[in-house]
Amino acid sequence: MEIQRRDFLKLLGGASGAIALGLYGCRNSIDVPERLIELAKRGPGIESWKNTICGQCPAGCGVSVRMIDGIPVYIKGNPNYPVNRGGMCPSGHSALEMLFNPDRIKNPQKRIGVEGSRKWEKISWDNSLKIVSDKMKELRNSGLAHQVAFLNGNAQNGLMDKHFAQFMNAYGSPNYYSFPSIKNQTVPYNLLQGVEQIPAYDLLNAKYILSFGSNFLEEGYSPIYYTKIYSQLRDQSVERRTRLVQIDSRMSLTAANADRWVPIKPGTYAALALGVAYVLIREELYNKNFVQTSTFGFNDWTDSRGKSHIGFMKNVINNYYPEEVSKITGVPAETILQIARDLGNNKPSVVLGGQGAEDNTNGTFTQMAIYSLNALLGNIEKEGGVYFVDVPPLAELPSIVYDEAARSGLEKTKVAESNDYTYPLADFSFDAFTKNILNDKPYPVSVLFIYKGNPLFQTLNHHEFAEALKKIPLVVSFDSCINETSEYADLILPDHTSLEKWDAFSNVPSVGFTHVGIQQPVINPLYDTKNTADVILKLSSMIGQSVANALPFDTYEKEIRFSVEKLYTSGEGAIVTEGVKGAWLEYLQQRGWQIGRYNSFDEFWKLITENGGWWNPIRKQKKVEDLFKTSSGKFEFYSKNLEEAINNVVRKAGGESSENMKKVLQALNIHTEGDAVFLPHYEVVSIEENMPLYLVTYNLLTNRDGNSSNQPMMQELFGYTVHEHWNTWAEINPVTAKANGISDKNLIWVESPLGSIKVTARVNPGIMPGVVSVPFGMGHTSYGRYAKGIGSNPVSLMKNKYDKLNGIPALQATKVKISLAN
Amino acid sequence: MPKWAMAIDLDKCTGCGDCMAACKLENNVAIVDAEQAADDRVMLWMDMMTIYEGEYPNIKLKRIPKPCFHCDNPPCIKVCPVHATYKNEEGLVAQIYNRCIGCRYCMAACPYTAKVFNWYEPEWADEFKTCMNPDVSLRMKGVVEKCSFCAHRLQKVKENARADDREISDGEYSPACADSCPAEAIFFGDLENKESKVFKLSNSPRAFRELEDLGTIPKVFYLSEKE
Amino acid sequence: MNEETKNTVDIDEALYRPIYETGKSFYFAVGFLLFIIGFTLVVYIRQVYYGLGVTGMNQPVTWGFYIVNFVFFVGISHAGTLISAILRLSKAEWRRPITRMAEVITAIVLAIGGLHPIIDLGRPDRVLNIFTAGRLQSPLLWDVTSITAYFTASTVYLYLPMIPDIAKLRDRGGKMVWFYEFLSWGWHGTEHQKKVLSRAINILMVMVIPIAISVHTVISYIFSMTLQPGWHSTIFGPYFVVGAIFSGIAALMIVMISFRKYFHLENYLKLVHFRHLGTLLLIMSLLWFYFTFSEYLTGVFGAEPHEMDVIFYKFTGTYAIFFWGMVVCNFLIPVVILAFKKFKTIPGILIASISVVIGMWLERLNIVIPSLANPRMGLDMGMYTPSFTEWTLFIGGLAVFVLGFLVFSKFFPIISIWEIEEGRKESVKEVEKRVTSYLPDPANSVE
């Protein structure tokens, strides 16, 4: 805590007294607004601070909330929390506007009109829970437990995810999904290395950073974590400074801070990455030792059946020489040479791939191509390279004793399982899920829970999904505000906002150490809302003993305590305190990290809640078999996992034949043939539209995936970078602008075959010609007074296209045209 | 007399905009609605300048956070007809909201366009009124306001130091923007204190001030390799 | 005409006519103007209630129509007192039918102009802070002072030469004798009174010139005392004064031509008056061009980047049309019309004058807005579109001006009758004497 108790008591006396007096003094003047006087009447306030986790986005920053008389008035970064070390992003500051949002749902609501009609009726918690539990009991008793589905929108790295999963398992439904699924995003790492995690990057120790559209300072899984690192990098002296090169079609915030920005034609990262690999190989700048000892499929090889296969090297040498790559990507050959040489000569150097690379029809292969550069450089699990952090020693939830109903339910196929050849690697495919519900395949969905997600705003097929929602007899939304999706729900069971509730977050993806953050209420719930986790506990006890046994806690807080107790008993790591900074940290590291400072769990609990979390910056020494969990036990340039997966589909398609293979590859949107399919390679993006410009979308720090739009401060700040406020704009290069007769600040139509949006054109050189970039986040048709009808949603321009392997939406695979609007 | 000054390290600043949000929240700065924003009336005490340099594709883009510079020789206070903007004993350029007649002359005179005007009575939803910072007075329609260097925080720090009978230590008085900046790019302190970080940074060869030739003597230093 | 007035009919009867003859159209016009003014008042009260948000001003264009019109109206006010004082001082005999109108313009327009800064305030309720907490270092306060002084001086200067005429009206009897009785201050035209009056006028006329010059100089200081590009200029003082006189003469001629037409004063306001004033306007136009040229030439030559931004914005940006419109209206049109005798007819002069008034208004616009619209740093280029409120207040201002004139002409002669009389009686002789005194003495007296 920044301010000590003794201090604030003192200053409170002074400051508040002064204010009260001051106000009294101006009372005579007609100018003192009523509300000020109201404020003064509150009297001298008692100031206090409470640490919790931000919760405005999944990045998991620790925050300190300043309260006067128990009312939060300010939020700042928790200086001791290791993820963000006191830093914050704009959205974090507007958490108060989420808490005090006038459009919050104040009590459970039952829809009385048709879907989307916005007609609601207040209903008591008891009655609403009874409706839900009766229905669930009924289904379970008739052996239809699998017809209950659960979509968890935004809590993948929290205990909440496990909590929901446990509930659904014990209840007996295989249909629990996180969306967008982090597991989908780990597919490339799984294919190459057998790891189902998002890697962390040791930028601090790298000398050269090559980022393929990973906008880690602005988007990324934890932008503030990386901003802190960036800031540390800039403390280096100029000569020895780490160079950051950003490849992106637009000048993102990261590109703006990079030493060099390399514009590239959208969707062609893979070609560039392999072009870089070409130079590394040709000029022997790669790490031969690592490649020889720890990788598979670099050289040509022969399988057990005697069939010879081409290796990564030959594939690259044959297909990705710089001139060719230059043609594909629009990046000059000299630039490719230079990047590759810098990358090879400034070791340790590290290569990052972002979601921009992933959110495309060719995303899996693109991420594979990018990540394979790290293998070429021998970067894996090295200082200045990439690594995977350890899982924190949280207690597992009690193992479930499945009853018959649960067992039979869990045996059923998942609704989200694709029933054609697509999405063989997807953990969850929103596309298949939606289609299957619409077709009652393999069975109808009777109850759907949606937690903290807004698919009717976010997803490509949201029109379809709206239809799907209409088909489901009971849709239950756990949201804090009415948004596009909850308008289609039958019941809204309002959730606390992040400042009112208990939760625990562990290991935010891409953050470089093991950690657990404790979210706790800083204020009593303002309204008749409940933590969804507690609602689930309640439901489980209402449904029946076997479900209740799986979650034997009175409250979610107790469940968190239970989980956290193991952190204490494990003796690893430490509670986040002043110690996370500088000299202290080194001291601790030298001493082998402080263990067992706490006398009892109660003390541990008190400290962890006071300080906001726990962390362990020391990584366990990994054994090779833990590093590479592939069938070869090595990094697989040639992914046997992928081969296996595709062969499985081919088998499903009616047996292994080149005919069937062709069919499957076509369904999977793979245009390559032979061995190259299983190697990192460049796939042409499937954009069939005959439109001249690429549409590139991105997220701003002022708007997290669209959910900050109900916060007026964020709406005002929305486009602070270009002075656009409460407005969506499109950035275009002056060349593009001229060709289309457009000048800065003109209103323009951005039009795709699916529709058009009217936005303000901003003409600047920070984007490549032939590309239009539109920030994501506005254009709500619901979500409260501050969001509704403001700006435009680029998702409405996008076709329902996915990476057919891992089911990730192809957000960057749309072409558009632009024209002056009037 | 102390000389409070700010240094913003542009080599570290990413342009994340957090300082802007922190400032709005800390200082109860009115939230301007969509219609007003379309009329260019946003209320930012900390603004952001965006500068493109070079020819495509060799572009440099710099985002520069811009508070009030608390000029030592402020052109804005010279023109005020009623002494509603003035330099206080701490060298901070302050506004007296209750006296300002709203002529906006100081805005026209500020070479840095650092001030904003309350075109309408600031409005908040009732719920938001509960979470105002009680240390900062609210403004009314028709008056000018601007970054105060979070002067209310100085008030507290001073009282604290007085209670302990000691000097204010370097870094103790830190405005909201400096406090929250994730890149640790904003430094704040006393230029008169030769030991302070800000003093050292202000003497760095990387340091410069905006429009120095005007003789306004801004107390916000920027640090940049590229300058 | 009733009995009494018939008796006192004299050769300048035409000048009394507007006072005694009130047509329907007069009431209609007054009614219409009052309606506009009333509406304007409502609009203004609305502005006070809601705040300046109802205007088109914004960040960074924090000043708009109100300040433009302030400068413009105060500029027009130089028509008057200054011109009349200069003409009186230089003993220009042709001034006689003109001075009154000129002085009236000053008084009315200055009142309108002087109100504008108050209209422009975000907190008009605190306007008295200027007195309770005034800071003398602020150019705004210099303005308040000099405008008040000018207003006082010019109303007195309008009033004094009216006294003999008011006495005449009193003597003619009829309506409202008490009113004229009161205002005429016991004037009976005695030698002593004449002497005192003429001395008072002489003193005032000398005094009023520096005050008038100071007013527009100080207004220019509002801008030039800042460091802003396009404003921070040393020639702004004289530049503004020249511009003020320029627009003042033009406005005066428009008023003269209107009265000449509607009150059939062709006999008094002859072509020669307009030709003289036209020549003066031509000179001012050239002078104005000279100042404008030097102002921009030094700017362009200095090529200070921010200065250039503003200049380019004026030359080629959003404001180019207003800038070049100003050059056309203030220079091309008047010079072409006024330099050629062929065009220097009453309609020609009217066109030139209207053109100059518009041109000078554009000039004020060009000074106020572009500098603000091009902040040196930080913000994007600004954009200003006046709102309905601002247009209404502008039109309301014009309505007050017209109404002021109409009402004045209802109560007082708009041409100074006694001065015309005096001219008839004395000045021919006097001028002859004066001219003789300019001439070389007869040759025979040279030894």
Ligand SMILES: Nc1nc2c(c(=O)[nH]1)N[C@H]1C(S)=C(S)[C@@H](COP(=O)(O)OP(=O)(O)OC[C@H]3O[C@@H](n4cnc5c(=O)[nH]c(N)nc54)[C@H](O)[C@@H]3O)O[C@H]1N2
């Ligand atoms: N501010 C902010 N941060 C967030 C979020 C948020 O909503 N707002 N959401 C969080 C979530 S849920 C996630 S999943 C992560 C995702 O964050 P990341 O993994 O970093 O991925 P994105 O930043 O979404 O990738 C988009 C970027 O790639 C660029 N790009 C897009 N297509 C192409 C292309 O074809 N070629 C090239 N060269 N560049 C391309 C875009 O310009 C954009 O800058 O961010 C998290 N962080």
Ligand SMILES: Nc1nc2c(c(=O)[nH]1)N[C@H]1C(S)=C(S)[C@@H](COP(=O)(O)OP(=O)(O)OC[C@H]3O[C@@H](n4cnc5c(=O)[nH]c(N)nc54)[C@H](O)[C@@H]3O)O[C@H]1N2
């Ligand atoms: N064009 C385009 N589309 C995209 C993306 C993109 O970059 N571009 N990004 C994609 C990605 S990566 C993602 S992760 C998705 C994001 O998809 P979602 O997860 O659906 O996005 P959010 O907008 O974060 O929706 C969160 C909802 O949670 C609610 N909420 C907020 N706080 C709380 C709380 O405390 N409790 C509860 N119960 N609810 C709360 C809000 O009301 C909000 O409606 O969008 C995807 N769609």
Ligand code: SF4
């Ligand atoms: S990145 Fe911003 S919104 Fe996300 S957790 Fe951190 S502070 Fe909160």
Ligand code: SF4
């Ligand atoms: S908060 Fe810091 S890094 Fe972000 S814009 Fe402000 S100064 Fe720059």
Ligand code: SF4
């Ligand atoms: S930056 Fe502007 S407002 Fe701030 S002190 Fe300087 S002149 Fe005044």
Ligand code: SF4
């Ligand atoms: S707007 Fe207020 S502070 Fe600014 S000059 Fe006018 S009276 Fe002074």
Ligand code: SF4
């Ligand atoms: S110093 Fe305080 S008032 Fe000024 S910009 Fe920073 S937070 Fe805002």
Ligand SMILES: [Mo]
């Ligand atoms: Mo995401």
